[in-house]
Amino acid sequence: xxxSTLESWQWPPSFSEAQIDALTxxxxxxxxxCGLTYLPPSATQPPSPSxxxxxxxxxxxxxxxxSLFEQAQELQSSYNILYAWVAMxxxxxxxxxxxxxxxxxxxxxxxxxWRGWKAMSQPLHLGLxxxxxxxxxxxxxxxxxLKQVEFNTVSSSFGPLSERAAAMHxxxxxxxxxxxxxxxxxxxxxxxxxxxxxxxxxxAEAHKAYGVPxxxxxxxxxxxxxxxxxxxxxxxxxxxxxxxxxxxxTFDELASSATLDPNTRTLRLTVPPALSPxxxxxxxxxxxxxxxxxxxxxxxxxxxxxxxxxxxxxxRAIKCPTVPLQLAGGKKxxxxxxxxxxxxxxxxxxxxxxxxxxxxxxxxxxxxxxSLDDSNPPVAPPSxxxxxxxxxxxxxxTLARALADSLVLKPQREGGGNNVYxxxxxxxxxxxxxxxxxxxIAMQLILPPQGLGSYLVxxxxxxxxxxxxxxxxxxxxxxxxxxxxxxFSRETGVHERGDVGWLVRTxxxxxxxxxxxxxxxxxxxxxxxxx
Numbered sequence: 001x002x003x004s005t006l007e008s009w010q011w012p013p014s015f016s017e018a019q020i021d022a023l024t025x026x027x028x029x030x031x032x033x034c035g036l037t038y039l040p041p042s043a044t045q046p047p048s049p050s051x052x053x054x055x056x057x058x059x060x061x062x063x064x065x066x067s068l069f070e071q072a073q074e075l076q077s078s079y080n081i082l083y084a085w086v087a088m089x090x091x092x093x094x095x096x097x098x099x100x101x102x103x104x105x106x107x108x109x110x111x112x113x114w115r116g117w118k119a120m121s122q123p124l125h126l127g128l129x130x131x132x133x134x135x136x137x138x139x140x141x142x143x144x145x146l147k148q149v150e151f152n153t154v155s156s157s158f159g160p161l162s163e164r165a166a167a168m169h170x171x172x173x174x175x176x177x178x179x180x181x182x183x184x185x186x187x188x189x190x191x192x193x194x195x196x197x198x199x200x201x202x203x204a205e206a207h208k209a210y211g212v213p214x215x216x217x218x219x220x221x222x223x224x225x226x227x228x229x230x231x232x233x234x235x236x237x238x239x240x241x242x243x244x245x246x247x248x249x250t251f252d253e254l255a256s257s258a259t260l261d262p263n264t265r266t267l268r269l270t271v272p273p274a275l276s277p278x279x280x281x282x283x284x285x286x287x288x289x290x291x292x293x294x295x296x297x298x299x300x301x302x303x304x305x306x307x308x309x310x311x312x313x314x315x316r317a318i319k320c321p322t323v324p325l326q327l328a329g330g331k332k333x334x335x336x337x338x339x340x341x342x343x344x345x346x347x348x349x350x351x352x353x354x355x356x357x358x359x360x361x362x363x364x365x366x367x368x369x370x371s372l373d374d375s376n377p378p379v380a381p382p383s384x385x386x387x388x389x390x391x392x393x394x395x396x397x398t399l400a401r402a403l404a405d406s407l408v409l410k411p412q413r414e415g416g417g418n419n420v421y422x423x424x425x426x427x428x429x430x431x432x433x434x435x436x437x438x439x440x441i442a443m444q445l446i447l448p449p450q451g452l453g454s455y456l457v458x459x460x461x462x463x464x465x466x467x468x469x470x471x472x473x474x475x476x477x478x479x480x481x482x483x484x485x486x487x488f489s490r491e492t493g494v495h496e497r498g499d500v501g502w503l504v505r506t507x508x509x510x511x512x513x514x515x516x517x518x519x520x521x522x523x524x525x526x527x528x529x530x531x
Contacts, residue, residue, distance in 0.1 A: 011063055011452045012473070013181035023059045023172060024457060024471050030171055031057060035233060036164040036523070038459070039226040052229070053459035055161055056522035058506050059471065061169045062454065062478040063184060064135070066528040068146045069191065069480070069502075072133055075365065076484040077498030078347070078358050079131050083153060084488040084496070085346045086333060087125055087325040096336050097327045103412055106439040109297040110330065110412050116310040117323035124489045126206040126288065126320040128199055130156035130481045130503075133365065134446040147446045148365045149479060153329030154295045154321050154414060158523065159195035159483055160233035162503030166193040166525035189528045195483055195501025200237040202485030202497065206288045206318040207244050209487060215287035218269065218317070219248045222293040231292055247271065247284060251293065251305045258308065259283070260315055267315035286317045295326065295414040318487075331410040335369045335441040338378075367444045372397045372409070372429075372437035379403070379444070392434075400442040401426050407442050421445075448477045454506055456522050474508040478524060481505070502526070 015023070031037065031054035038055050039045055086092065096102050097110055104111030129152060136147040170190050172178065178185045203217055217238060219231060235246040247269060249257060257270045268283040276282040289312050293299050300306050313323055327333070337343045344359045370377035374396030382402055400407060404425035411418050420428045422445075432440070453475045481503040486496035504524040 012060055012454055013178070013185075015179065015181060015455075019176075019179050020059070020455060020471055023176065023178075023455075026172055026175060027057060027059055027168060027457065028054050028459075030168045031055065031164070034164050034167065035229050036161055036168060037229045039228055040459075041226070042224070045224045045226065045228075049228070054457075055165075056456070056458040057165060057168065058522050058524040059455040059457060060172070060178060060185070061166075061190065061525040061527040062452070062476070062504055062506055063529045064478070064480060064504075064526050065144065066530050068135065068144070069526065069528060071146055072131070072480060072482045073499065073502075075361060075498075076129075076131060076482045076500075077496060078362060079151060080127070080129060080484045080486040080496040080498055081494050082337075082343065082346055082362065083127065083129065083151060083325070083328050084125070084486045084494045085349050086337075087127070087153075087322065087328040088488070088490055089346075090324070093324055093327055093333075096332055097330055097412075103330065103332045103439050106436045107412050109300075110327065110439070112300075112306055113309075113323050113327060116306060116313065117327070120310070120314050122313075122319070122322040122324060123491070124206075124209065124318050124487070125322045125325050126202065126318050127153055127325050127486045127488075128156050128159075128202055128290075128320055129153060129484045129486065130159075131484070132479055132481045134448050134477065134479055136367075136446045137449050138447045144449060146365055147367055149446070150331065150334060150410075151329060152414070152481075154326045155292045156481075156483065157227060157292070158230055158481075158503050158505075159199045159501055160237075161227075161230045161523055162481075162525070163193045163195045163501065165503075165523040166190070169525045169527075184527050184529050191502075191526055191528060193501055193525070195503070196233055196237050197241065198497065198500040199483060199485065200234055200241065202487070202500070203234070203238060203288055203290060203320070204242040204244060205485075205487055205495070206320065207242070210287035210316075210318055212285055212287055215285040216245050216247045216269070217288045217290060218267075218286045218312075219246055220254070220289060220291045220293050220312070221248050221250055222299065223250050223252065225292075244287075245277075247275065247286075251299065251308045254312070255304055255308045258311060260311055265314060265316040267312065267317045286315070288318045288320060289315070290320045291326075329414075330412045331441050332371065332412060332439070335371055335443075338363070338366050338369055367446060369441050369443040370396050370399075372400060372432075372440045372442060377442075394437065396442065397429060397437055401429055403442075403444075406445055408445055410441050410443060412439055450475075452476055452478070454478075454524070456506070456508070458522065472508075476506045477509055478504050478506040479521070480526075 037052040099111035099114050104114045132149040135144050238244040267286040347359045368379050373394045377396045377399050409420040456472045483500040484498045488494040505521040506524040507521040
């Protein structure tokens with residue numbers, strides 16, 4: 001296991017007020033010039049945007065030990081392969097996420113997706129993945145290690161914007177040398193980030209496998225999406241570098257525009273003349289369906305929305321992700337993989353050359369976790385406060401209550417803002433219906449390094465007397481995400497890339513959650529440090 005010694009890190013370096021003002025002006029104008037942008041907050045977004053704001057950003061990168069960054073990159077291929085095989089193991093997903101014996105019994109959203117999937121087959125899957133990590137200081141002796149927060153299999157966002165955040169920090173360094181405030185801030189410690197091109201290459205590989213060069217890639221998006229530029233940058237890359245056109249649609253739009261040939265299962269979209277290269281209303285064939293929506297229950301306000309998702313799923317277009325691959329990213333799967341022998345079985349199926357070492361490397365990035373309905377959790381009770389087991393409560397729930405100050409509870413949800421932390425856990429457990437316990441896991445909290453901070457800039461944040469956004473210096477926690485992709489089936493095996501790119505999201509220590517789109521974090525990048 002790679003580890004690093006946590007010395008007396010003090011970050012960020014000190015800047016004068018004038019230097020902060022200069023860095024802020026340079027960063028904001030760079031962000032607006034180079035597409036590091038969001039749409040402004042609004043109840044409804046206009047079809048044709050007329051303005052943009054810069055995405056939430058940090059003024060300088062976050063230090064991450066070089067050895068741990070390299071470890072995260074090296075692990076990504078193993079994670080790609082692992083989750084590909086999980087998605088192709090129907091029996092495993094039925095047992096863990098299904099609506100008969102799995103989480104789908106307790107979670108209607110999961111159960112509905114599972115029931116829809118069981119009515120169809122999925123020959124070829126595409127996953128654009130992101131594995132998220134925090135640095136952990138709980139190893140003792142000043143050591144820090146890499147611990148996984150979660151593995152994302154659906155709508156793994158912020159690849160293109162993270163690339164631009166890294167470029168912004170390189171620009172600030174080139175322009176100002178960060179005023180010579182830190183020996184770490186030198187060009188060789190800023191790792192390259194080519195996420196946009198490499199994510200687009202995964203989509204292009206699936207398009208090629210479909211075999212119809214003039215077909216379109218469909219981006220399924222949420223209505224009133226503010227993070228539109230992160231998606232558009234992928235679209236532009238596909239057109240410019242691969243000559244592949246993209247069409248964007250919401251589930252509401254697809255309910256009337258999408259048709260499925262009953263014989264060939266070809267998916268076609270009826271588009272108005274303005275969106276057709278011919279200038280006439282036409283039907284576009286779809287090669288790949290890239291879901292940037294469909295990962296939360298609010299994306300399916302009616303059964304018609306589920307029906308539309310399943311129409312897409314039945315098509316021969318290659319889905320990113322398929323329903324089983326989306327289910328494979330569930331927190332319950334993460335917990336189940338941590339049980340003895342489970343990940344070893346999957347890595348053995350993957351034909352890894354050194355299965356035990358690979359599985360061991362993955363396990364070393366996991367924190368202890370268990371299901372609330374677990375009768376024998378893999379964690380000892382606190383020695384100073386023996387737990388009082390009740391007859392009508394699983395030991396997993398009782399232990400979660402006893403260890404609440406060191407835990408987070410996670411449901412089967414994506415997108416941020418869903419977890420329950422520490423002192424909020426006992427009252428939450430009092431109100432959680434017994435039948436829903438199976439849908440929640442408890443995970444020991446990762447303990448990030450202390451003494452780190454940054455300068456955070458959010459558009460629309462509190463302004464000073466001149467109307468300029470204030471820069472907030474805050475103690476922070478940073479989350480590292482590593483991107484990868486895999487195109488796979490039972491017949492072809494797993495074709496994957498683990499060197500696709502990375503992102504960093506930074507938040508104030510007062511925030512438990514970490515989503516940028518949900519408003520908790522800012523986009524950041526990396527300065528590598530040795531030690």
